Amino acid sequence: xxxxVLLVLVSLCFIVSFSAAAExxxxxxxxxxxGHNLEVVNTLVEEFNxxxxxxxxxxxxxxxxxxxxxxxQSAVQTGTAPHIIQIYEIGTQxxxxxxxxxxxEDLGKEVAGDNSFDWDKFLVPxxxxxxxxxxxxxxxxxxxxxxxxxxxxxxxEAGLDPNRPPQTFAELKEYARKLTIKNDDGTxxxxxxxxxxVGWFVEQMVANQDATLVNNDNGRSARATxxxxxxxxxxxxxxxxxxxxxEGIMLNPGRGWDGANQAFSSGRAAMLIESTSSVAxxxxxxxxxxxxxxxxxxxxxxxxNRGGVIIGGASLWTIADHPEEELKATxxxxxxxxxxxxxxxxxxxxxxxxxxxxxxxREMNNKFFAENPNYLTAFLQLLLSKKAVSTQGALIGxxxxxxxxxxxxxxxxxxxxxxxxxAMDEAAERVNKSLKEYNQLNE
Amino acid sequence: xxxxxxxxxxxxxxxxxxxxxxxxxxxxxxxxxxSVFLSLFxxxxxxxxxxxxxxxxxxxLFQDPAYLNSLLRSTxxxxxxxxxxxxxSLLLAVILNQNLKGIKFYRVIFFIPYAISPTVxxxxxxxxxxxxxxQVNYLLDLAFNIQVNWLxxxxxxxxxxxxxxxxxxMGFNIIFFLAGLQAIPDSVxxxxxxxxxxxxxxxxxxxxxxLSPTTFYLxxxxxxxxxxxSFGIVDIMTQGGPADSTNxxxxxxxxxxxxxxxxxxxxxxxxxxxxxxxxxxxFHFKYGSNNVHYQ
Numbered sequence: 001x002x003x004x005v006l007l008v009l010v011s012l013c014f015i016v017s018f019s020a021a022a023e024x025x026x027x028x029x030x031x032x033x034x035g036h037n038l039e040v041v042n043t044l045v046e047e048f049n050x051x052x053x054x055x056x057x058x059x060x061x062x063x064x065x066x067x068x069x070x071x072x073q074s075a076v077q078t079g080t081a082p083h084i085i086q087i088y089e090i091g092t093q094x095x096x097x098x099x100x101x102x103x104x105e106d107l108g109k110e111v112a113g114d115n116s117f118d119w120d121k122f123l124v125p126x127x128x129x130x131x132x133x134x135x136x137x138x139x140x141x142x143x144x145x146x147x148x149x150x151x152x153x154x155x156x157e158a159g160l161d162p163n164r165p166p167q168t169f170a171e172l173k174e175y176a177r178k179l180t181i182k183n184d185d186g187t188x189x190x191x192x193x194x195x196x197x198v199g200w201f202v203e204q205m206v207a208n209q210d211a212t213l214v215n216n217d218n219g220r221s222a223r224a225t226x227x228x229x230x231x232x233x234x235x236x237x238x239x240x241x242x243x244x245x246x247e248g249i250m251l252n253p254g255r256g257w258d259g260a261n262q263a264f265s266s267g268r269a270a271m272l273i274e275s276t277s278s279v280a281x282x283x284x285x286x287x288x289x290x291x292x293x294x295x296x297x298x299x300x301x302x303x304x305n306r307g308g309v310i311i312g313g314a315s316l317w318t319i320a321d322h323p324e325e326e327l328k329a330t331x332x333x334x335x336x337x338x339x340x341x342x343x344x345x346x347x348x349x350x351x352x353x354x355x356x357x358x359x360x361x362r363e364m365n366n367k368f369f370a371e372n373p374n375y376l377t378a379f380l381q382l383l384l385s386k387k388a389v390s391t392q393g394a395l396i397g398x399x400x401x402x403x404x405x406x407x408x409x410x411x412x413x414x415x416x417x418x419x420x421x422x423a424m425d426e427a428a429e430r431v432n433k434s435l436k437e438y439n440q441l442n443e
Numbered sequence: 444x445x446x447x448x449x450x451x452x453x454x455x456x457x458x459x460x461x462x463x464x465x466x467x468x469x470x471x472x473x474x475x476x477x478s479v480f481l482s483l484f485x486x487x488x489x490x491x492x493x494x495x496x497x498x499x500x501x502x503x504l505f506q507d508p509a510y511l512n513s514l515l516r517s518t519x520x521x522x523x524x525x526x527x528x529x530x531x532s533l534l535l536a537v538i539l540n541q542n543l544k545g546i547k548f549y550r551v552i553f554f555i556p557y558a559i560s561p562t563v564x565x566x567x568x569x570x571x572x573x574x575x576x577x578q579v580n581y582l583l584d585l586a587f588n589i590q591v592n593w594l595x596x597x598x599x600x601x602x603x604x605x606x607x608x609x610x611x612x613m614g615f616n617i618i619f620f621l622a623g624l625q626a627i628p629d630s631v632x633x634x635x636x637x638x639x640x641x642x643x644x645x646x647x648x649x650x651x652x653x654l655s656p657t658t659f660y661l662x663x664x665x666x667x668x669x670x671x672x673s674f675g676i677v678d679i680m681t682q683g684g685p686a687d688s689t690n691x692x693x694x695x696x697x698x699x700x701x702x703x704x705x706x707x708x709x710x711x712x713x714x715x716x717x718x719x720x721x722x723x724x725x726f727h728f729k730y731g732s733n734n735v736h737y738q
Contacts, residue, residue, distance in 0.1 A: 070701050073489055094704070098489040187590060197684075254595040255684050268575055397488075401703040411686040415597055434703075441487040441494065 025055050025329040028082030030062045030072065032314065033142070033350075040349045048336055055329040065091070065314060066400065072319075076100050081319045083330045086141060088314045089129060090399035093219065095317050096132060097397060097442045102320035102327065103137045104334065111324060112331040121338065121356045125382050129311045129393045132220070138315035139334045140355040142346075144277040145309040146204050147378050148299065152292040154179055154190070154270040165271075165296030169240050172271075172299045176249040179270040191251040193244060194269035196260035197410050199403030200312060201273060202229075203394070205237040208300045210307030210390045214435070219395035223439050227431035229406065230424040236301055239420040242413050252414055255407055265289065273298065275312065276378035277351040283374065295377040308385020310393040313352060351375075353382070397438040398431075405430050475717060481710035488704040500711035509687060510695070510712075517691040520605065521669045525662060528609040528616060532661075533654075535613070536620035537646075550621070557614030561675025568607040569594070569680055597688035600681050604689050607676050612668055616661055623657035624650070663727045667720065692716060 033041045038061055045059040062068040065088035075081040076098075087095055095101050108114045119136065126140045152162035158178040166172040176192025183189050195201060206213055211233035214224035228234070244250035251269050253259025264272040265285040274282070279295070286293040298309065316337075318330055336342065343359035346352060348368070354360055360379065363369055369376040385391045396402055409427040412418045418426070482501070485494045504510045539550050556564065571579050572593035583589050593599045627650065635645050651658075674693045677683060683690035683698065690698075692712065700709035 066702060073704070076489055094488050097487070097491070099491050100489060185588065252592075252595050255682060263575065266575065398703065404698070404702060408684065408686055411684055414595075415686050417686060437485065437705075438487075441485060441492050 024053060025326055027055060027057045027084065027326065027329050027333055029057050029059045029084040029086075029316075029333070030068055030082045031059060031086040032062060032065045032068045032088075033086070034061060034063075037142075037350050040346065044337070044342060044345065047342075048333060051336075052332075055332055057333050069094075069400075076319070079321075081321065083322055083326060084316050084318060084334070086314050087138070087317050089312055089393065090396070090403065092130065092132075092137070092315075093395040093397045093399065096137060096395075100319055100321065101137070102318045103135050104139050104316075104318060105136045107318050107327060107331050108335070111327045114331065114335070117335060121358060123353070123355055123357060123360065123382075124387070125308075125385060125391065126311050126353070126355045128387070128391075130315055132395065138317045139338065140311075141314055141316045141337070142277070142350065142352040143311045143313040143355055144275045144352055145312060145378060145382050146201060146273050146298060147276055147381060148271060148273050148296040149264065149278075149282055150271040150294045150296065151264075151267070151286070152294040154291070155294070158270075162292075162294055165294060166299050167297070168299055168302040169236070170302060173240065173244055173249070176244060176271065177247070180249045182248070188248060188251075190267065191263070191269040192249040193271045194251040194253055194260045194263045195241070195273050196253055196257050197255040197407050197414075198257060199406040202234055202237060202406050202410070203403075204298060204309055204312075205300075206233045207310045207385075207390045207393070208298050208307045209233040209236075209304035210386060210388060211305075212390050213394040214396055214431075217389040218392060220389055220392060223442075224394065224396055224435055225432075225439065227402070227428040227435070229409075229431060230421070230428035233304070235420050235424045236304075238410060238413055238424060241410065242420055245414050255411070267291070276353070276375075277313070279372075279374050279378065280351045283372075293374060295374040297377070297381045306386060307388070308391040309381055310391055311353075311382070353378070396431075396435070397442060398434045401434055402431050405434075478710045478713050478717070481706055482714050483707075485707045486705075490706075496707070500708045501715075504708065504711055504715070509690075512687060513690050513692050513695045516601070516688065517670065517693075520601070520608075520673070520691055521666055523605050524608045524612070524669050524673075525665045527605065528612055528665060529658065529661060531609065532613050532616035533620050533658075536617045536624060537650075539617065540621055540624045550617075553617050554614035556611050557618075561611065561672060562679055564607060564611045565676040565679025568603065568610075568676075572603055594681055595685055597685055600685055601688050604673065604677055604680055607680060608669060608673050611676065612665060612672075615668075616665070619657050619661055620654065623654045627653045659727075663723060666723055670716065670720070 029045070031041055041059055041061075045057050049056055060082075062071050065086075068085060069087060069091055072081060072085050072087075081100065102111070105119065108117050108119075122136075122140055126143050127136060130136055130138050130140055148165055150162075150165055155162040155175075158175075160175060160178060166175045172193065179190065179192035181189040203213055206228075211231065212218040212228055213234075214228060215226045216222040216224050218224070241250070245252045251260075251263050253263050257274070260269070260272055261274065261278070261281075263269040264274075265282070267289060283293055300306070316334060318327070318334070320327075322330070338356055340356065340358045340362060343354035343356050344362060347354040347359060347363070354363070369379070405427050409418075409423040412426075413420050413423045417423075483495060483497060485496050485500070486492070535553060539546065539553065543549070571577050574580055574590060574592055574595075577593070579593070580590055583591060591599055593603050631649055631653070632645060635649055640648070670691075671693055673691065674697065677689055677691060677694045678697075681689040683694045693716070696709055696712040696716065699705050699712060
């Protein structure tokens with residue numbers, strides 16, 4: 001008798017818990033936002049979960065962009081993929097070829113049947129990047145571009161106009177020369193300029209000269225088959241890089257971001273090119289170190305065409321292999337993220353661009369930009385960029401590898417083992433080989 | 444008392460060994476066989492498409508100057524870390540083998556680097572070698588008025604990972620050398636002294652030969668350490684750069700798999716690595732006991 005009662009109780013428990021679970025759909029969201037940004041993501045997710053009782057989003061930090069991509073690959077193969085993943089911009093082609101995603105536009109229009117969503121709400125440079133074959137494939141999330149940061153006080157000290165940052169390659173060199181302070185024993189007290197060895201900067205400098213990184217319209221009209229890394233735009237920039245390092249007016253902080261950031265923040269270098277997502281950090285550092293921060297557009301060679309910057313950062317992709325009900329819930333969350341309130345919160349707390357027009361308009365009206373002119377620099381540069389395939393960004397299936405190849409070639413140049421042209425020729429050849437293999441596997 | 448008849452329980456030994464076998468099979472042999480299989484294919488990211496290419500991955504690898512360079516770098520890395528590492532460790536072990544007050548405390552100090560994780564060790568060395576704020580450059584500047592670009596110059600970066608690896612493994616080596624030193628009976632030293640041998644002669648003709656089993660074991664272990672365990676240090680300190688100078692085989696393999704997403708060629712690299720380790724192990728078993736002077 002006791003047993004029967006127990007059995008009934010247990011089954012009741014199960015039924016109750018199941019029906020409770022059925023009311024709330026759980027969505028897994030994997031992202032790569034660590035440190036301070038992790039808290040911002042968590043706050044957003046908590047707010048969404050609290051705002052309604054149908055969908056419960058579970059956000060999980062899965063390491064770097066690269067780790068997140070790796071984890072997704074294994075999760076897909078074991079059938080435990082999350083609903084939403086944050087993938088960096090250079091993973092776009094790989095995701096398109098993966099066969100596991102559902103384009104966000106299909107998700108919104110067809111699965112969720114949402115006719116009220118305004119697909120034109122995104123900033124044009126942002127939606128341009130993620131629109132392929134006339135369709136928005138992933139939800140723009142954290143976007144950034146590089147800008148020039150400089151120490152305004154150092155400019156004044158060196159007799160330069162702090163309101164006029166260098167605009168051409170020649171000016172960058174000239175300014176750096178004036179800003180460099182050498183000790184009597186030949187050691188450098190302060191370098192004029194510094195730049196971490198990161199492939200992204202080469203990509204941006206190519207776009208800024210209105211040139212493409214790969215053929216077939218940056219891989220957008222057809223699969224890219226050949227690299228343009230050994231053409232003038234890229235070579236010119238690598239050459240400038242080498243000349244400035246050799247002259248001792250530019251600090252080579254090695255690969256990655258940290259070395260350069262440290263050098264600029266500690267006053268070892270007076271100018272730096274870095275992501276717009278670091279505006280807040282640099283502003284704070286400058287205040288602490290007692291100098292005024294200035295920002296400017298990326299310089300370009302005087303003779304080059306005017307291009308612009310490419311949107312960097314990451315976007316949110318949906319994995320298709322989930323029940324319809326869960327996909328609908330996924331859409332609810334993604335849609336909510338693109339709303340004005342959330343966009344403004346995201347922007348003001350992380351420094352990543354808001355990706356919608358409404359959010360930008362609101363920040364304009366409430367004088368955020370007037371009070372924070374360095375954020376405005378970032379925006380103007382993006383909005384003044386030429387609308388062309390060059391600034392739309394390249395689509396390359398093996399982009400993470402391409403970045404590594406570029407970084408290695410820059411290192412080889414800076415070490416003096418190879419001339420800029422020879423190093424970039426080698427890079428182009430390696431990229432072509434990598435493209436060929438990728439295309440063979442993805443036809 | 445009845446004596447157990449093992450013959451009639453012929454299954455018992457197998458049964459007792461089975462847990463080990465299952466673990467080895469699942470976590471060692473099966474993945475290894477899988478690697479060999481995978482190395483014969485080219486595979487798209489997310490495993491969507493797979494093309495059988497036979498031994499093409501291996502042919503490509505041995506024609507790739509970057510891979511050959513990586514093999515060369517790894518060999519140099521192994522030779523230098525082992526030579527420098529063992530010489531230093533032996534000298535320190537001899538010093539630590541004395542009956543000083545608080546000697547245990549000193550021994551612990553030298554063992555600590557081995558106990559910390561490679562990631563922490565790598566980060567520590569990044570701080571120490573920082574060209575601007577690092578202690579190493581500060582001292583070099585004071586003493587010789589020079590500034591070294593430790594991690595942005597190929598030569599110095601290579602040197603830096605050797606130093607870090609030697610430092611990291613020193614604790615392990617010292618412990619084994621200490622044990623080896625303490626196993627040498629005092630009587631041998633005493634008779635040598637009576638025969639009039641000097642300290643250097645004793646060290647050269649008695650200590651080193653009698654330590655040879657330990658040394659041989661440590662060489663094998665250090666080869667395996669340098670090949671596999673230095674991954675963490677390289678990842679934190681140089682990421683294989685600058686210009687591939689520290690891109691040793693294990694790091695290259697990682698990059699091929701987890702950054703370039705090429706499981707086929709990464710598997711081929713791991714098979715090559717496995718073969719090399721098997722060769723070293725066979726060498727160990729075959730010559731370990733013959734050509735080494737045991738007491």
